[in-house]
Amino acid sequence: MGATATPRPAELAVAASGGRDSTALLHATLRAARPLGVRVHALHVHHGLHPQADTWQRQVRTQCRRWGAIFHATRLSGAPAPAESVEAWARRERYAALATMARAAGCDIVLLAHHRRDQAETVLLQLLRGGGARGLAAMPADAKRGGLRWLRPWRDQPREAIEAYLRQHRLRWVDDPGNDDGRYARNRLQQVVWPALTDAFPQAEAALAQAAARAAEEAAALREFVAQDAAACADGDALRVAAWRALSPARQALLLRHQVEVWSGRGVPGTLVRRLQAELPGAASGQWPAPGGRLVLRKGRLSYQRDPSGPGQHSD
Numbered sequence: 001m002g003a004t005a006t007p008r009p010a011e012l013a014v015a016a017s018g019g020r021d022s023t024a025l026l027h028a029t030l031r032a033a034r035p036l037g038v039r040v041h042a043l044h045v046h047h048g049l050h051p052q053a054d055t056w057q058r059q060v061r062t063q064c065r066r067w068g069a070i071f072h073a074t075r076l077s078g079a080p081a082p083a084e085s086v087e088a089w090a091r092r093e094r095y096a097a098l099a100t101m102a103r104a105a106g107c108d109i110v111l112l113a114h115h116r117r118d119q120a121e122t123v124l125l126q127l128l129r130g131g132g133a134r135g136l137a138a139m140p141a142d143a144k145r146g147g148l149r150w151l152r153p154w155r156d157q158p159r160e161a162i163e164a165y166l167r168q169h170r171l172r173w174v175d176d177p178g179n180d181d182g183r184y185a186r187n188r189l190q191q192v193v194w195p196a197l198t199d200a201f202p203q204a205e206a207a208l209a210q211a212a213a214r215a216a217e218e219a220a221a222l223r224e225f226v227a228q229d230a231a232a233c234a235d236g237d238a239l240r241v242a243a244w245r246a247l248s249p250a251r252q253a254l255l256l257r258h259q260v261e262v263w264s265g266r267g268v269p270g271t272l273v274r275r276l277q278a279e280l281p282g283a284a285s286g287q288w289p290a291p292g293g294r295l296v297l298r299k300g301r302l303s304y305q306r307d308p309s310g311p312g313q314h315s316d
């Protein structure tokens with residue numbers, strides 16, 4: 001399996017947990033990069049949550065020493081905000097720490113070792129959270145974020161291919177750092193749902209990954225439609241309600257969701273979208289609570305006012 005990225009960088013980072021998948025990815029990346037003169041950095045995040053976390057970090061350090069990668073590690077400090085899950089906190093802080101280490105190492109590209117099973121699990125989890133096309137699209141193979149490129153070169157590879165690679169090269173890893181960050185839903189899915197699902201539907205992994213690929217295309221097309229509608233209905237920072245009303249109900253809902261998300265920087269509950277669809281057409285003026293602020297209708301224009309006391313726009 002290949003693990004190189006194009007165009008060829010001088011420095012390449014691999015997010016290395018010490019577990020099975022990123023052990024294989026770090027090894028394969030080094031094999032591909034060495035003849036090209038590309039330096040490989042292994043970035044490890046110690047979540048400080050699990051008794052075995054020191055072992056995982058040592059494992060990555062040892063791999064780096066043995067295989068000739070440059071080792072970087074960050075230990076997370078702090079704690080989740082009151083309403084935040086450990087999982088959400090760990091995930092956000094992990095990506096932030098990876099980004100900081102990558103930039104400090106002079107890397108523009110970070111490789112992640114997600115594979116097709118991870119993709120399939122993410123689709124199921126999104127479905128169970130009630131996600132739409134964008135959520136069901138799951139993880140992109142190539143994404144730009146925070147000035148970095150995040151690549152998942154093995155996103156479409158079955159897990160068995162990675163296991164075969166590990167066997168072929170007699171690689172050792174430390175089991176299950178994934179449990180480090182309190183991922184209750186994903187762990188239950190892996191332990192309880194997945195075995196039963198694949199027993200009944202052996203093609204589930206491939207089918208769910210295919211569903212994600214279709215959802216990604218559909219989400220991209222929807223983004224284009226909604227951008228056109230947003231431009232057609234814009235009045236400065238506000239939305240012209242008369243123009244919005246001329247759209248079909250499906251496009252009205254999409255545009256409201258998109259617009260409030262852009263204004264507030266947060267996810268928009270479906271209940272708010274439905275309420276606005278019901279109430280906006282008959283209203284001459286009005287106010288509706290929205291994430292982080294409120295929506296104000298005046299003189300046919302819908303605009304957003306941020307709560308002065310609320311937290312700033314979040315960057316996720």
Ligand SMILES: Nc1ncnc2c1ncn2[C@@H]1O[C@H](COP(=O)(O)OP(=O)(O)OP(=O)(O)O)[C@@H](O)[C@H]1O
Binds near residue numbers: 014
């Ligand atoms: N502690 C860690 N340090 C460095 N990289 C990590 C760490 N944990 C995970 N990763 C990177 O993220 C990849 C996916 O890991 P994992 O499946 O545990 O994350 P996830 O939580 O399922 O996915 P996501 O990060 O998208 O939420 C790993 O293969 C590895 O590349």
